[in-house]
Amino acid sequence: MKPQDIISGKSSLWIFGYGSLVWKPDFKYKRSEVGHIKGYKRRFWHGDNFHRGSDELPGRVVTLIEDDDAATWGVAFEVSGSQVEESLKYLNVRETVCGGYVTKMVDFFPDGENEPPVSALVYIATSDNTLYLGPASPEEIGAQIAMCRGKTGHNLEYLVRLAEFMRNSCPHVEDRHLFSIEAAALTVVSYLLAAQ
Numbered sequence: 001m002k003p004q005d006i007i008s009g010k011s012s013l014w015i016f017g018y019g020s021l022v023w024k025p026d027f028k029y030k031r032s033e034v035g036h037i038k039g040y041k042r043r044f045w046h047g048d049n050f051h052r053g054s055d056e057l058p059g060r061v062v063t064l065i066e067d068d069d070a071a072t073w074g075v076a077f078e079v080s081g082s083q084v085e086e087s088l089k090y091l092n093v094r095e096t097v098c099g100g101y102v103t104k105m106v107d108f109f110p111d112g113e114n115e116p117p118v119s120a121l122v123y124i125a126t127s128d129n130t131l132y133l134g135p136a137s138p139e140e141i142g143a144q145i146a147m148c149r150g151k152t153g154h155n156l157e158y159l160v161r162l163a164e165f166m167r168n169s170c171p172h173v174e175d176r177h178l179f180s181i182e183a184a185a186l187t188v189v190s191y192l193l194a195a196q
């Protein structure tokens with residue numbers, strides 16, 4: 001896939017989502033496929049002071065961390081023609097300007113028998129990013145998510161929608177990091193509700 005072929009409309013572009021993009025792409029696309037990329041693990045190690053948090057109380061959202069033994073499941077969206085420029089302009093604001101993510105090309109493996117991999121664009125927040133928060137225990141991350149909200153909504157919605165996607169669309173994948181944080185966040189919420 002050459003950039004000039006995408007620009008000329010001769011070939012389409014695939015965009016891989018693994019966080020809010022799996023349940024809220026918010027751009028027009030031709031078709032989508034559930035699948036995975038290799039060599040990365042999904043971690044709630046990126047801060048968010050816009051969509052799901054604030055400068056005072058930054059939320060936590062996901063990024064990808066290189067790990068040769070790992071795979072990350074999500075959804076890839078195929079965009080073609082005018083959808084290419086429209087989606088990239090939109091995602092540049094949502095992901096890069098507001099979120100601090102940078103772009104990379106990876107191989108996406110659609111779920112299903114013998115489907116060949118396709119090259120896909122992915123947005124990754126690297127550790128040199130000013131919003132990067134890094135590792136913490138599921139309890140610490142869960143508590144932070146339970147307490148944060150931003151201009152797009154509550155950080156809990158971001159977490160639970162992603163966990164729901166994995167349970168519904170990737171039931172064969174055991175994402176201990178995601179589900180342990182979800183359990184911890186919901187425990188904090190239950191205490192807050194009981195204290196009311």
Ligand SMILES: N[C@@H](CCC(=O)N[C@@H](CS)C(=O)NCC(=O)O)C(=O)O
Pocket residue numbers: 016017018019020021022024048051052061062063094095098099100101123124152158
């Ligand atoms: N790039 C990842 C993560 C994307 C992500 O969660 N980005 C945040 C920006 S910090 C976002 O779009 N949030 C919108 C929302 O929370 O509804 C993906 O492919 O899904």
